Amino acid sequence: MAATMFDAPRLVITRPLLQARGLVKRYGRLTAVDGVDVTVYPGEMLGIVGESGSGKSTVLRLLNLEEATDGGEYYLDLPEYDGVNLFDLDRYHRREVRINQIGIVYQNPHLGLRMRTTSSGNVAERLIMAGERTFATLRRTARESLAVSEFPLDRMDDLPIRLSGGMQQRVQLAKAIALKPAALLLDEPTTGLDVSVQALVLDTLIRLRRELRIATVIVSHDLGVIRTLADRVMVMRRGCVVEQGLTDQVLDDPQHPYTQQLVHAKL
Amino acid sequence: MKLAELAAPRQDYSYGFLDAFAKRELRRRMLKAIAIPGYQVTYASRELPIARGWGTGGLQVTLSLAGPDDVLKVIDQGADDSVNAANLRRFIARMTGVATTTDACRATIIQSRHRVPEERLRERQALVLQVPDPEPLRHVEPNMSRAREMHADADYALMWLSLYEQLVRFKQFIGGASYPVMVHQRYLMSPSPIPRWDTPTLHQAPHLTLLSAGREKRLYAVPPYTDVYPIEFADVHFRVESQADRVCANTGAAHKYMDEVPQPDGTSLFRLSDTGYAEKLIKRLRGETVKIGPTYYDSNGEFYKPGYLKSRDGQDIEL
Numbered sequence: 001m002a003a004t005m006f007d008a009p010r011l012v013i014t015r016p017l018l019q020a021r022g023l024v025k026r027y028g029r030l031t032a033v034d035g036v037d038v039t040v041y042p043g044e045m046l047g048i049v050g051e052s053g054s055g056k057s058t059v060l061r062l063l064n065l066e067e068a069t070d071g072g073e074y075y076l077d078l079p080e081y082d083g084v085n086l087f088d089l090d091r092y093h094r095r096e097v098r099i100n101q102i103g104i105v106y107q108n109p110h111l112g113l114r115m116r117t118t119s120s121g122n123v124a125e126r127l128i129m130a131g132e133r134t135f136a137t138l139r140r141t142a143r144e145s146l147a148v149s150e151f152p153l154d155r156m157d158d159l160p161i162r163l164s165g166g167m168q169q170r171v172q173l174a175k176a177i178a179l180k181p182a183a184l185l186l187d188e189p190t191t192g193l194d195v196s197v198q199a200l201v202l203d204t205l206i207r208l209r210r211e212l213r214i215a216t217v218i219v220s221h222d223l224g225v226i227r228t229l230a231d232r233v234m235v236m237r238r239g240c241v242v243e244q245g246l247t248d249q250v251l252d253d254p255q256h257p258y259t260q261q262l263v264h265a266k267l
Numbered sequence: 268m269k270l271a272e273l274a275a276p277r278q279d280y281s282y283g284f285l286d287a288f289a290k291r292e293l294r295r296r297m298l299k300a301i302a303i304p305g306y307q308v309t310y311a312s313r314e315l316p317i318a319r320g321w322g323t324g325g326l327q328v329t330l331s332l333a334g335p336d337d338v339l340k341v342i343d344q345g346a347d348d349s350v351n352a353a354n355l356r357r358f359i360a361r362m363t364g365v366a367t368t369t370d371a372c373r374a375t376i377i378q379s380r381h382r383v384p385e386e387r388l389r390e391r392q393a394l395v396l397q398v399p400d401p402e403p404l405r406h407v408e409p410n411m412s413r414a415r416e417m418h419a420d421a422d423y424a425l426m427w428l429s430l431y432e433q434l435v436r437f438k439q440f441i442g443g444a445s446y447p448v449m450v451h452q453r454y455l456m457s458p459s460p461i462p463r464w465d466t467p468t469l470h471q472a473p474h475l476t477l478l479s480a481g482r483e484k485r486l487y488a489v490p491p492y493t494d495v496y497p498i499e500f501a502d503v504h505f506r507v508e509s510q511a512d513r514v515c516a517n518t519g520a521a522h523k524y525m526d527e528v529p530q531p532d533g534t535s536l537f538r539l540s541d542t543g544y545a546e547k548l549i550k551r552l553r554g555e556t557v558k559i560g561p562t563y564y565d566s567n568g569e570f571y572k573p574g575y576l577k578s579r580d581g582q583d584i585e586l
Contacts (some may be wrong), residue, residue: 092420121432128431129424135434135500139586157435157586 015077017042017215018063018183024071025058032058034239035072040183040215047230047247048219049262055239056219060185063217064104065094076101076182099129103176107188109168112175115161119171120146122160126178141178148211149174150204166197173204177212184208186218190225202228223263227251235259283330284362289313293331293486297477300488305450307401307418312484322355322380323481325397329378332393332477333363340367340374345382345526345540352380369543372560381444383465385523385544386560387571388474390491396459398480401487403447403457423455426498434503438584446505448495455498456487464507464524467570468563469495504578510568513537518548522568 018040025033033055040046048056061067063074065086074086078101086097106112113122123142132138146156151170160168169189176184189205190198206229209216220226226233227247234244235256243256254260283290289311296310315323333339339359343352347369355378360367368374371384378395388394404414407425417423426447433441444460448469458466459478469476469489479486489495497505513525516536523544525537539545550557563571570576 095420095422117428117432118435121428121435124431125424125428128427129422133427133501135431135503136585138431138500 014041016040017077018075018217019077020063020072020074022072023059023062023069023074025055025062025067026070031239033062036236036239036241038063038217038234040217042215043209043213044232045209045216045218045230047226047233048217048236049221049223049226049233050236051221051262054236056221056236057187058239059236060104060187060217060219063183064102064185065089065098078182099126100179101182102185103179103181103183104185105169105172105176105187105189107191109160109165109172112172113160113168116159118157119151119160119163119167120156122171123175123178126175130179142174145174145178146171148177148208150200164197166193166201169193169201170204173201173208177208177214180212180214182214184212184214184216186216186220188220188222189218191220191222198225205229223251235262280362282363283333284315284358285313285327285330289327290331293327296486297328297331297488300477300486301475301490303454304490304493305454305456305487307485307487309485312481315481316358317354319482320399321351322378322397324479324483324486325378325380325395325481326355326359327481328395328477328479328486329359329376330362332376332395333359333365335364337363337365337375338368338373339365340369340371340377340384340543342377342379342382342384342541342543344380345524346542347546348542369546371541371543372558381460381462382524382540383461383468383563385539385541385562385564387468387563388472390473392474394474394476396461396476396478398457398459398478398485399482400445401457401478401480401483401485403445403455418454421453423449423498426455427500430498430500430503434500434584435586438586440499440503440505446497448497450489450495451493454487456489456495458495462508462524463497463505464510464564466495466497466505467507467572467575470572470575471495503582503584505576506578507570507576509579515539515545515548518545518552520545520548522564522566523562 016039020038023033023036036059048059050056062069069087120142123145124138127138127141143153147153149170151167151174160171190201193201218229230247233247233250235242237258243250243259251263254263293310296308300308313327315326317323341352341356343349346352356367359365371377371386376393380397402414404417407429408414408417430440444462445457446463446466448456448458448466450456458469471492473491475491476489499505510522510525514521515538517538520539524540526540528536528538530536547557547559
């Protein structure tokens with residue numbers, strides 16, 4: 001009996017680039033993240049929304065391998081890390097993964113940038129950490145990366161502390177994508193920027209998502225940002241995922257009472 | 268028979284001032300330091316009759332190394348006759364009975380503050396450098412626990428970031444004395460505040476270099492024939508201080524490390540910083556026969572290992 005062969009849908013053929021299962025993080029008696037699964041495909045952007053203290057940023061810190069987990073597995077679909085649970089790596093290899101495969105943009109630029117080092121130096125730091133020791137290459141790559149994130153190049157040797165908030169975010173972004181990582185983590189990248197600058201940064205992010213086929217996770221409490229950028233969205237509350245699905249579906253037809261409240265609370 | 272007759276005759280001090288346990292600990296720590304080139308080994312820095320910060324680290328190493336057959340030279344910024352050097356030399360000689368000299372070729376132990384002699388050191392010589400601050404990462408990482416982690420991970424990216432910043436801001440490396448070096452391709456090491464001029468002399472040197480910080484209670488070593496490379500970029504190279512156009516007013520020597528002596532009329536004279544070497548040159552000028560060893564830099568300013576210093580003149584940095 002010959003079975004009829006169909007091509008599987010693209011999402012079924014493509015393996016998820018970033019896959020985390022059963023993330024748990026406790027701070028003393030408080031459980032900040034309680035069994036969260038995150039799956040992101042190449043070129044896809046996953047939005048995480050939720051109120052303050054719902055565990056969104058903690059999930060991002062776990063994905064950035066910044067903190068030790070209390071449970072869960074984390075895989076990146078890359079040849080060198082095939083079947084390796086990244087949470088099991090030692091400090092040295094964790095650092096390698098963080099440098100080469102994960103880029104992050106924090107809400108607070110002070111967390112992501114050295115304020116007393118030039119902007120180009122902040123971007124070059126990534127390359128230096130990965131072992132680049134040629135000044136001309138560092139310079140060229142920093143310039144390219146800053147140009148991609150639409151940073152004004154005549155200010156590339158200014159200290160970040162002298163830059164505006166939007167420009168600081170662009171430096172962070174340039175630093176995050178300097179090594180063409182597999183995963184890009186954005187923690188409220190546009191919060192605190194005024195609306196016109198926010199729109200410009202969003203434009204940059206949309207263009208980058210199109211150009212670089214990387215897995216992106218964006219955390220925001222601004223549903224407008226999520227609707228503009230994210231393909232899929234995950235709604236978190238008290239450390240758990242209460243609802244997830246395609247962005248339009250979740251935001252237009254919320255099923256969970258909390259999501260309904262969140263969507264309607266928009267001014 | 269009385270107990271006093273059986274006991275060893277009373278002495279004022281142990282041999283080499285330090286007690287036997289202190290010397291044994293130091294020697295063990297030195298062996299460890301030699302086994303792991305560039306690695307900072309902690310030790311229990313003992314009290315000495317000079318204050319911390321005046322060479323106690325180097326002094327402890329010298330006292331536990333020296334035996335009656337050794338010949339000692341003590342240098343302070345190149346000079347044998349400064350108060351500090353003279354005091355240390357007298358103290359070590361009195362405590363260990365070593366012979367003293369100002370001739371770098373004749374000495375078996377050379378304790379030095381901030382200089383390496385101009386004449387090439389040989390096998391079976393030990394250079395003991397006094398170190399005020401053993402941690403090369405202090406400027407980029409003020410937290411010492413974190414700095415030790417960085418050493419453990421060989422994570423020295425921040426040093427190259429600081430080089431990058433220097434080039435962007437000043438178009439050249441601005442590090443002066445105590446220029447950080449990579450030892451044996453593994454540990455980043457502060458070579459003590461020797462001028463950049465002296466830094467290359469540690470590379471593949473036949474002599475043993477011991478560096479010791481008494482106040483910070485750490486010692487480290489460069490064993491003989493070990494790679495020592497100053498940090499630099501692949502395309503922008505480390506340079507030593509230019510001594511071009513400087514001629515020693517006393518000896519007529521050129522292309523050696525010079526001290527600048529300001530004159531009342533606003534000009535400057537230059538004098539050899541290494542007084543032991545200058546002394547020999549003067550003797551030779553007087554017609555005496557002296558044996559002067561080969562120097563690290565020849566009379567044209569070329570370093571004795573061709574190709575080690577990749578750039579002598581300034582480079583134009585394109586930003």
